[in-house]
Every structure is written in structure tokens, then in C-alpha cells.
Amino acid sequence: xxxxxxxxxxxxxxxxxxxxxxxxxxxxxxxxxxxxxxxxxxxxxxxxxxxxxxxxxxxxxxxxxxxxxxxxxxxxxxxxxxxxxxxxxxxxxxxxxxxxxxxxxxxxxxxxxxxxxxxxxxxxxxxxxxxxxxxxxxxxxxxxxxxxxxxxxxxxxxxxxxxxxxxxxxxxxxxxxxxxxxxxxxxxxxxxxxxxxxxxxxxxxxxxxxxx
Amino acid sequence: xxxxxxxxxxxxxxxxxxxxxxxxxxxxxxxxxxxxxxxxxxxxxxxxxxxxxxxxxxxxxxxxxxxxxxxxxxxxxxxxxxxxxxxxxxxxxxxxxxxxxxxxxxxxxxxxxxxxxxxxxxxxxxxxxxxxxxxxxxxxxxxxxxxxxxxxxxxxxxxxxxxxxxxxxxxxxxxxxxxxxxxxxxxxxxxxxxxxxxxxxxxxxxxxxxxxxxxxxxxxxxxxxxxxxxxxxxxxxxxxxxxxxxxxxxxxxxxxxxxxxxxxxxxxxxxxxxxxxxxxxxxxxxxxxxxxxxxxxxxxxxxxxxxxxxxxxxxxxxxxxxxxxxxxxxxxxxxxxxxxxxxxxxxxxxxxxxxxxxxxxxxxxxxxxxxxxxxxxxxxxxxxxxxxxxxxxxxxxxxxxxxxxxxxxxxxxxxxxxxxxxxxxxxxxxxxxxxxxxxxxxxxxxxxxxxxxxxxxxxxxxxxxxxxxxxxxxxxxxxxxxxxxxxxxxxxxxxxxxxxxxxxxxxxxxxxxxxxxxxxxxxxxxxxxxxxxxxxxxxxxxxxxxxxxxxxxxxxxxxxxxxxxxxxxxxxxxxxxxxxxxxxxxxxxxxxxxxxxxxxxxxxxxxxxxxxxxxxxxxxxxxxxxxxxxxxxxxxxxxxxxxxxxxxxxxxxxxxxxxxxxxxxxxxxxxxxxx
Numbered sequence: 001x002x003x004x005x006x007x008x009x010x011x012x013x014x015x016x017x018x019x020x021x022x023x024x025x026x027x028x029x030x031x032x033x034x035x036x037x038x039x040x041x042x043x044x045x046x047x048x049x050x051x052x053x054x055x056x057x058x059x060x061x062x063x064x065x066x067x068x069x070x071x072x073x074x075x076x077x078x079x080x081x082x083x084x085x086x087x088x089x090x091x092x093x094x095x096x097x098x099x100x101x102x103x104x105x106x107x108x109x110x111x112x113x114x115x116x117x118x119x120x121x122x123x124x125x126x127x128x129x130x131x132x133x134x135x136x137x138x139x140x141x142x143x144x145x146x147x148x149x150x151x152x153x154x155x156x157x158x159x160x161x162x163x164x165x166x167x168x169x170x171x172x173x174x175x176x177x178x179x180x181x182x183x184x185x186x187x188x189x190x191x192x193x194x195x196x197x198x199x200x201x202x203x204x205x206x207x208x209x210x211x212x
Numbered sequence: 213x214x215x216x217x218x219x220x221x222x223x224x225x226x227x228x229x230x231x232x233x234x235x236x237x238x239x240x241x242x243x244x245x246x247x248x249x250x251x252x253x254x255x256x257x258x259x260x261x262x263x264x265x266x267x268x269x270x271x272x273x274x275x276x277x278x279x280x281x282x283x284x285x286x287x288x289x290x291x292x293x294x295x296x297x298x299x300x301x302x303x304x305x306x307x308x309x310x311x312x313x314x315x316x317x318x319x320x321x322x323x324x325x326x327x328x329x330x331x332x333x334x335x336x337x338x339x340x341x342x343x344x345x346x347x348x349x350x351x352x353x354x355x356x357x358x359x360x361x362x363x364x365x366x367x368x369x370x371x372x373x374x375x376x377x378x379x380x381x382x383x384x385x386x387x388x389x390x391x392x393x394x395x396x397x398x399x400x401x402x403x404x405x406x407x408x409x410x411x412x413x414x415x416x417x418x419x420x421x422x423x424x425x426x427x428x429x430x431x432x433x434x435x436x437x438x439x440x441x442x443x444x445x446x447x448x449x450x451x452x453x454x455x456x457x458x459x460x461x462x463x464x465x466x467x468x469x470x471x472x473x474x475x476x477x478x479x480x481x482x483x484x485x486x487x488x489x490x491x492x493x494x495x496x497x498x499x500x501x502x503x504x505x506x507x508x509x510x511x512x513x514x515x516x517x518x519x520x521x522x523x524x525x526x527x528x529x530x531x532x533x534x535x536x537x538x539x540x541x542x543x544x545x546x547x548x549x550x551x552x553x554x555x556x557x558x559x560x561x562x563x564x565x566x567x568x569x570x571x572x573x574x575x576x577x578x579x580x581x582x583x584x585x586x587x588x589x590x591x592x593x594x595x596x597x598x599x600x601x602x603x604x605x606x607x608x609x610x611x612x613x614x615x616x617x618x619x620x621x622x623x624x625x626x627x628x629x630x631x632x633x634x635x636x637x638x639x640x641x642x643x644x645x646x647x648x649x650x651x652x653x654x655x656x657x658x659x660x661x662x663x664x665x666x667x668x669x670x671x672x673x674x675x676x677x678x679x680x681x682x683x684x685x686x687x688x689x690x691x692x693x694x695x696x697x698x699x700x701x702x703x704x705x706x707x708x709x710x711x712x713x714x715x716x717x718x719x720x721x722x723x724x725x726x727x728x729x730x731x732x733x734x735x736x737x738x739x740x741x742x743x744x745x746x747x748x749x750x751x752x753x754x755x756x757x758x759x760x761x762x763x764x765x766x767x768x769x770x771x772x773x774x775x776x777x778x779x780x781x782x783x784x785x786x787x788x789x790x791x792x793x794x795x796x797x798x799x800x801x802x803x804x805x806x807x808x809x810x811x812x813x814x815x816x817x818x819x820x821x822x823x824x825x826x827x828x829x830x831x832x833x834x835x836x837x838x839x840x841x842x843x844x845x846x847x848x849x850x851x852x853x854x855x856x857x858x859x860x861x862x863x864x865x866x867x868x869x870x871x872x873x874x875x876x877x878x879x880x881x882x883x884x885x886x887x
Contacts, residue, residue, distance in 0.1 A: 008538030016531045019504065022586035023523045070370040072285050072362070101793055106367050113364045 033133075035151055039064070039143045040131040044121035047099065047108050052121055055147075060092040061169040062143040063162070066129060067120075068102040069110035071137045077156035078114050084162050085118055091170055092145060098123050100137045144169050214272045214280055218359030221265035225316065226349035229258045229342045236339030240408060248335040252323045255338055258345055259320035266313040269306065269358060270297060279365045282306050282358035288371030290765045290793075295377040301386045302372035304507055304522070305358035310387075311503075312348040314394040319345060322398055322423060330419045336405035344397045347529050355521035371765060374792035374799045381441040389434030389461055393499045395427025396464055399471070400496035400537075403489050407540035412485050412547050417475050420492075424471060425854045429847055431465050436843030447787075447800040447815040449735065449831035451839065454603040459582045460502030463575055467495040470571035477564050480626060486541065486548040487568070493537045494575075500530050505582070556628030563621030570614050577606045608661065612668060615723050618716045619672025622679050637682070641674025665727040669720045676713050676720075711853025718845030725838035732834045737817065739827040749832045750777045751812060756784070758823045767791040769798075771816050771826045775805065787816040787828065810834040 039062075043053040054062070065081065067074040085095050097120030099107040104122050111120065123129055132141060135154070142151040142165040151165050232254025239247030272280045273296050276289055286299040286306065301307045319341040326334050352358070376382050399420045406416035438461065439451040452458060471491040477484050504526040541548070556562070580587075581598045588596045623637045649667035657663045680702065687698040703710045738746040738753070745754035756772040770788035785803035792799065802815040813831040820826075 004539060004542045007542050008535050011538055012531055012534040015534065016527060018583070018586060018590060019501075019527055019530070021590045022583075023527065068370070069366055070284070070288075070368060072281060075362075101370070103368075109367065 034141070034149045037149055038147050039141065039149050040128075042121075042128045042131070044098075044123060044128065046119045046121050047104060047111065048119065050119075052096075052119055054096070054143075057094050057096065058147060059145050060094045061145055061166055062094050062096055062141075063166065064096050064098065064132075064141040064143055065157070066098045066100045066132070066134050066137050066139045068100045068137050069106040070102065071100075073156045074138045075114070077138055077140075077158075078116065080157050080159050080162050081118075082114075082116050083159065084166065085116065088166060088170075093166060093170065094118070097121070098128050100129055100134065101126060142166070142169060144172060144174070146174055148174075214268055214275075214277050215359045215361040217268045218265055218272075218280065219357075221261045221268065222349060222352045222357070222359065225258050225261040225265065225312070226346060226353050228254050228261065229345035229349055232258065233339050233342035233346055236335050236342060239335040240339060245331075248331075248338065251335065251338045251342065252327060255316075255319050255323045255342060258342065258349075259316040262313045262316035262349075265352075266300070266309060269309055270300060273297065273299060276369075278367070278369055279362055280358070281360035281362050282309075284362045284366050284369050286372045287369040288765070289368050291371045291377060292765060294380070294383065295372060295765070298383045298386075299372035299377070301390070302376045302382075305352075305356045307386070307390075308348065308351055308356045308507075308522075309358050310390060311394055312345070312352055314390055315341075315345055315348055315397055318395055318398050322401075326419065330415065332409055332411055333402065333405045333416055333419060336408040337401045340401035340404045341397065344401070347525075351522065351525055355525055371792070374766075374790070375445070377765065377792075378790060378799050378801060379441060379445045381437060381444065385434060385437040385441050387434075388430050388437055392427045392429075392431025392434050393461065393464065393502070395423070395430060396468060396495045396499045398427070399424040399468075399492045403492035404537060404540065407489065407537070407544050410544060410547050412489065412544060414479060414482070417478050417488065421475065422854055424468060424475075424492075425850060428465075428468050428472060429850045429854070431461070431468065432843065432850070433847050435461050435465060436840060436846075440840055440843075443836070444804060445799075445801065447802045447829075449733070449802070449813045449815070449829075449833055451836070454578075454581065454598075454600045456582050457506050459578050460505050463502060463578055463582075464495045464498040466571050466575045466578070467491050467498060470568045470575075471495060473564050473571075474568050477561060481561065483550040485550045486545075489541055489548065491568075493533075493541075497530060497533055497537075498575075500526065500533065504530060558624060558629050558634060560621060560624045560626045563617055563624050567614070567617050567621060570610055570617070574607065574610045574614075577610065578603065581606070611723065612665060615665070615668045615672055615720065618719060619668075619675040622713055622716065623675040637675065637678055641671050641678060644674050645671035659731045662727045662731045665723060669724050672720050673717065676716055679713055680710070707856035708853045711849045711851070711855075714849025714852060715846045716849075718842045718847075718849055720842070721845055722839050722842030725835045725842060728835040729833050729839070734832045735830065737827060737829050739818075739825050741825050742823075745774075746830070748830050751830070751832070752776045753814070753828065753830055755826055755828070758819055758826050765792070769816070769819060771819065771828065773803075773814060773828065775812060775814075785812070785814050787814045789816050789819075806837050808837060811836045 039054060041053060041055045043051060046052050054064075063081070063084070065077075067078075081095055084093075095116075095118035097111075097118065099120050099122050107120065107122075121128070126134075132139075138156055140153040140157050141149050142153070144150050150169055153161055232251045235247045235254065236251035239245070239251060269280075269282065271277075272283050273287055274293065276283065276287055276296075278284045278287060282303070282305050286303045287296065291299070299306070301310045319338070322341065323334070323338055326337075330337075371377065402416045402420040402423065406412045435458075438458065442453070443449070443451040468491075471488065474484050474488055474491060478488055504523065507522055507526065581602050584598045585596055588594055619641070625633065645667050648670040649663060652663055652666055657666070680699065683702045684695070684698045687693055687702060688695070691698070693701065734749055736746075736748050738748075740746060740753075740755035742755050742757055745752050747753075752775070754774045754776075756774050758769070758771045760767065760769045762768075768788045768790045770786050773785045773787070774783075775785050776782050783805065785805055787803040788801050789798040790801060800815055802813055804814075805812040811831075811833040813833055815829040815831075816826060817829050818827040
């Protein structure tokens, strides 16, 4: 009887253990070269109609969140941001949204329905998203008081992640040490855009997409 | 409202499949036919509810009901209707729903077709299938529920993944693949039923034949369609990249193909019983494993949608399936024991045995390459990736041996062949193949592996053609029939066998296409101004114009190239780059001109913002079209083979059951005692 269980178990267990291990590891950790570097500066219109630059927020811990009204996972993390915004209200903390591939009206309505007082900037040609190497939403960057990206989070932010990184960054004045590894040369904010956005060109010799 | 109907149908299907499975196994235990009848009705009920669920989802997608979470994830008002409907399988939850519907459909079909037959096996088959159903409906009711209500209702959605709405093939390739993949649950259920009831002899093998052929045909067609899709869409001019998702579809295909061959040995020689059961279990586990790989985020990140509990659920189910099935195998080990019977090396049994070993070796090779990144990280803590070179290097020798066998195997008789018969069958094909090799070499074929592949292909083709030709010749001599009539009689006498040979011919055609297109491909890149031309291989490619345009769901930039060979312009190709609102990366659509000898493949790589230049990648790909043609031949051959064992034959009297089912008598004397 014992033997009859033993063989199937001996075959199954290693397979399942390996797959379980595979599921535990984080396939996303290698994705971004940005942590440890200076955050790219940008100036963009906000949903409220003002203009905002990331450099205006120097001296504060910035949680830069790329989101969209069509993004279901963004709904989950939005509650976390609302809580955090309230919890860190009187500290050097600033939430900042970047609306990703979405119309300003839909984004405004979404913020109205779900609450949240922090600003979100509009990113019409995804220039900011491309600078930050955004692959999809939600993605969130934790930026230190002196403007370094300490951590990039892919997928919805959990309360644990939020508290861990914001607390850590609030306690530090210099952010470069937090994650910078050997060989990483921090780049200055002035560097600006490094890549060209894939715009549809203005030249339309056969305009209107008329296929003959 | 839509969500509510969805919830009710999913929940109902879950409860009914659980209840039906319980009834079925109680029926197995007590032998009460009433239980089996109830379980059968439950199966129909599950299919009805599944159809309601999927109908509701399609309705919600078409009606843009963004209060349904899945629609909010993949729907968009600007997506064309066709892509809206097929976005049913463009993302996780919807594809699981589609899966659930297909497994319910297969279950209902099996239970219906065999309602009066295989009475010993069917209650356990029904129970196993309903248990598999229950797992999928549990997924749908809980971690992958596509009907979760969203509040407040979003105004619009992001639309499906841009790659999946870039080509109409997306409407064909996934359903075919799912039909193949999911269908492997049926042979598994027969295997389990054989173990549960202890009837591991011929009955389940006979019952399962068509039910493994059908999904095999779908899987084959799905894999070829997927390769074609990636060729037409991805823009790098290739069709197979050994990507984990591709491997996930290939693995069960390998074991299912092995199974298709090895059941013939069990039918003939009452041996390989354990082996067959293990193959059928492995095939099903590999389909689950493939789904796990591609849905759990274990090998690639499924971005923006949290995977939640689906991975652990799948893992738990894989563990359960493996433990239960293997425990059953161990429990029935006495019944499964069979006499090894190899009378001679030069026999068809040997060919089948080798074929099976090769297929299993192939499976392990691909499995190892796919899992290696995880193994390496577990053992050494390093992140590695396994690229195409590993897979190509490992699979080419196996594939060559398989090509050799698929010609030689059919030519070998069962048990043992007499030397003169072997000489008769092998002499001409071998001579022709060697001659072909020499001629190809003389014509300038210097790539040795390709030369070898082509020579083997000629040999295998010759041997298979001989399997048609020798009996036809005998028939013409003995009965004085004309060529066409003799061929029709011979082929119709054993459709399963000759259909199988047609599949072999299809594989040879594919192998030739793969060998030539992968070794004699030529590629260049050119940046052109409008009016400027570049000459490459035998072609002249001239940029006529570059322009932008807008479609409801995307913007695009398209370049028109006049293409000619030998001076006279013969056509215009328009590769383009598409910009979808929800993607930062452009998705290209290459333009392909397909000819029997070679494809001309243009991809637009880049362009100047002011329209002054366009960079184009030009690929000349020889013989690619033969890969798709070969795939078509395979599917045709398999359909022909199944036409003798299916519904059609029994209903409309195409073939008498006897010849295919009972111990066959030797056919034409002198052509070997093959069935």
C-alpha cells in the first residue's frame, strides 16, 4: 500500500515543487534599469487645467503613478493611494498621476467617481510613459526627495509596498544610495527625453489612409 | 443583469458538473444504470449552461456592456465587430470561459455518441469528464470570473491586446488550438475509465481512437495556423521561435502523436498497455501544464491584469491529476502487464517503438528547454533564458530520424518481413533518393543538413508512394481495374491507414519547407527615398510613397513599394506600422508576396517623420508556402482517416465497422500482411 502511494508521489512532488517555485519567483524584477537613476523631468498639463513639472516637487517624496480609466487593476490600487494620501497628508509626500493612453474627459470622470485630490498630468503622445519605459498600466515609480527613482512597481500597488517605500524615502534625504548599484551612473534631470515618441507623421502624400 | 445571468450560468454549471461527477462515480461503484443515465443528463445540462454563459459574454462584448469586468478589460467602442467578438479569447478570463465551453461541448458529444455503447466504460468516462468540467467552472466562478460587476461603469475600455487585433487569423488560430488542447481531456477520461474499471484491454483503445484523432487534427491545424499567423504578423519573417507559449502547444501534440501510433501496436499485439495509459495521461497533464505556463505568469509577465489565484489553482489541479492517475496506474499494474513481443528488428512494431521513443525524447527536450530558466534559478539562482539555438540543435536530429521512420515504418510489415519483400519495397526508393541527393549536390546544394533532409524526404516519399503503388499494381493485375478505380478501391479499403500515409506525406512537405526556408533565407535592410529602388536577389524594390491614415481602432503609416523581378514591375506591396491607442509600441503588418518557389517579405522598420525616407526589411524566404500546404495535407489526410471510424461512417454506411475494428486479414498477398 505504501509503495503504491510512494511512486505517484515521487513523480508528482518534484514537478509540482518546481512549478511552485517558478510561481513564487518574480519574473518582473529584471525589467527596469531605472531605479537608482534620476527621474526624468517633465512639464505637462494637469487634468485640472494647470501645468506641472516634476522638478516643482523637489524636496518631497513623489509617488508617480501611471494609470488609465480603462485599467481594471488601477481600481484596486486607487484605494491604497487614497489611504496613503490621507495618512501622509502632513509630511513631505506627493501623489502624482500620469494619465496613460486615455482621454482627459474619461480620466476626469474616473477621478471624480473614485475620489483622490492629487494632480494627474495628461501625457498625449505617451512621451512621459516612453521616457519611463512604461509597458502597461498600472506602473508606479517611487521617487526620493532629491529626485532619484528608488523603486519601480509593476502592477497594482499594495498597502505593504506603499508603506515600505514611502516610509523609507521619507526617512532619507538622499535617494541615490537606496537602490543604486555599482556601475550605475545617475543621470541628471536636465537630460530630458532620450527617445522619440512613435508619432504618426504629419506628411500625408495620400492622406486619409486611402488604400488604392 | 448581464453579470447576473453570467453568474447563474457559471455557478449552475459548477454545481451540476460536481453533482454529475458524483452520480457517475456512485454509478461506477454500484453498477446502477440509473446513476449513469442521470450523469449523462447532467453532462447535457452543463453544456447548456456553458452555452448560456458564453452567449451572455458574447452579447456583453458586442453590446459594450462595460459593467462586466471582462468587457471592461478587453472591450472598446472603437474596435471593429469581428475583433470585438473574438476578444472572447484575447485575455485570461475569457479564454478560460471559452475553454470551459469547449470541454463541456466535448463531454456532451462523447456522452451522446456513446450513449448506447461501451457501457462498462462510459460511467467512469462521464465522471472523469465532469470532474474536469468542475475544475474549469470552479476557476470561472472564483479566480477567473469574467462576469464580476464593475462599478462605477467605465465609459470605454482599452480594447484587446493590439497584437491580437492585427490580423483576421486571430479568429481562427486560437479556437483551433483550444479545440485541440481541450479535446485531449476526452482520451484522458477514457484512460482513467479503463484504469478505474480495470478494463485496460482493447475496448478503451477502440473507443478512444476517433476522440484522440479529432483533437489531434485541431491541434495540428491550430499549431500550423499559429505559425502562419506569426509569419504574417510579427514581421521578422519567421514562423516558429520556440517561445514558451508555442512549446506549450507543441508538447501535448508530441505525446498525442506518439499515442496515435502506439495504440495501433496495442490493437494489433495487445502490448504497450501501460505505455498507452501513461501517454494519454501525459498528454492531458501537458495541456494543463501548458495552460499553467501561459496563464500563471510563471514564464512571462501577463501585464496589468493581476493573476491572482489562477496559478495556485492550476498547480493544485495538476498535482491532483498526476497523483490520482499515477496511483491508478500503480494500482492496476497487474492488469497492465503485457508480454513484450518483438519478433524481428525489421518489423513495424520496431518502427512504432522507435517512433514512440523519439517522440518522448522530443517531448523531454522541449520540456527541458522550456523549464530550464526555472530549473536554473532554483538550482543556481541565476536568471537564464533558453533560445532557439538549443531547440534547433536538439530537435533537428530527432526530426530527421522521425522523417526516416515515417517512410520506413509503413513499408515494414508487422511481425517480420521477408528479405525479398523488403528488397522489393526498399530498392527503388533508396536508389531514387541517392540519385536525388547526388543531383541536388551537383545543382549546388551545399548545406549538408538540408541536403540530407531532402534526400531523406525523397526516400520517405518513395516508400510511402510504394505503399499506394504496390497494392494498386496488384489490383490492376488481379482484377483488371483502371488506375483510378484501383487507387480508389485500395484507399477506401483502409481509409485509416492510407489517410495516415497522406499525413506522413504532409509532414514530409512541411519538413522540406522548413529545411529550405531556414537555411536558404536571404535578408537585407534598405533606407529609401520615394522613387529610389534597391536590388536584392532577383528583385527590385522601389519606394513609391509613404503615407499615414486612420482607421476606427488605429492609426497607421504605410509604405507602397513597387516590386519587380527582372526589370518589369509586377506588383505593389504595402507593409505598414499600426499605432493602437493603448500601446506605446507600433505593431507592424508585413507585406508578403507568396509564390510556390519563394516568398518576398517586406517589413516597414522605420521612417522619417517628414516622410522623406522609409527603412524596409526585405526577406526572400524560399519554399515557405509549402509549410502551410504540408499542414493542409496533414489535416486532409487525418480527416480522411477519421472518416472511416467516425460518425459519418456509422451513420451513412461509408465503411463497414468490421475491417477497421476486428482483427484484419492480410490484404493483397505479396504486399505484406499489413492491415
